[in-house]
Amino acid sequence: MNSKIELTLPSQFLSKIQKLITDGLFKELNDFFETAGNYYLDRHTEEMWEDYVEHEVKAGLHAEYH
Amino acid sequence: MPNTINAAIADAGPLIHLDELGWLFVLETFATVWIPPEVAEEATRHRPHWRQSAPANIRIEAASQEARQWWEAERKFVQLDQGEKAALALWRSHQDAILLCDDLQARAVAQDFGVPLMGTLGLILRAAQFSLRSNSEVRAALNDLPKLSTLHLKAALLQRVLDSLPQE
Numbered sequence: 001m002n003s004k005i006e007l008t009l010p011s012q013f014l015s016k017i018q019k020l021i022t023d024g025l026f027k028e029l030n031d032f033f034e035t036a037g038n039y040y041l042d043r044h045t046e047e048m049w050e051d052y053v054e055h056e057v058k059a060g061l062h063a064e065y066h
Numbered sequence: 067m068p069n070t071i072n073a074a075i076a077d078a079g080p081l082i083h084l085d086e087l088g089w090l091f092v093l094e095t096f097a098t099v100w101i102p103p104e105v106a107e108e109a110t111r112h113r114p115h116w117r118q119s120a121p122a123n124i125r126i127e128a129a130s131q132e133a134r135q136w137w138e139a140e141r142k143f144v145q146l147d148q149g150e151k152a153a154l155a156l157w158r159s160h161q162d163a164i165l166l167c168d169d170l171q172a173r174a175v176a177q178d179f180g181v182p183l184m185g186t187l188g189l190i191l192r193a194a195q196f197s198l199r200s201n202s203e204v205r206a207a208l209n210d211l212p213k214l215s216t217l218h219l220k221a222a223l224l225q226r227v228l229d230s231l232p233q234e
Contacts, residue, residue: 043145043169043170043171044170048170048174049170049219049220049223050223052168052170052173052185052187053187053219053223053226053227055173055183055185055188056184056185056186056187056188056191056227057187057188057191057226057227057230059183059184059185059188059191059192060184060187060188060189060190060191060192060194060195061191061194061195061230061231063071063195065071065164065182065183065184066177066180066182066183
């Protein structure tokens, strides 16, 4: 099932996306945002954020950086 | 003064997020913060006036061609942006430095190579460690993160960081 959303974007940003579509990298805006969203989700899993926070506390408060 | 690494190489994320909070001063806890030109440009795109708030220990330095080629040869740059690649390559020339980075992919690559790491959250906490700010001021800055910064963190994880701070 699909859901419809409405976005407000800076014009310059939208122009860059539209150029990618014109250049043939994406079929249309939906294709771009689905790809971008999945890219973000793949790079930011819950487990990765948990590790990030644990590491930051050790680094910031206990000078353990590895 | 805590026993700690004295130099840093910054990726754009922490520069942007600290500037959003007005907390770039925490970079003073390092003798030198090396920044590749690609990172400086990226930070300026997001925060045009960040250099005006940055401490005087910032040094812009490009990674050597040899360092870039070494990292490329390791095939570790898949999915990293130009700034992250440049920061990792610059670390080859400053291996006594810590990498300041919030990008989870770049951090994973850095950890594979044993590069010491810290991100925006660690830098904010570091202000307490170095007695630059009180724990309550650090707590306030952490609470400001969702409102003022583009570092997107789940509330439960932010609470975990807040809970790690000693009570005053």
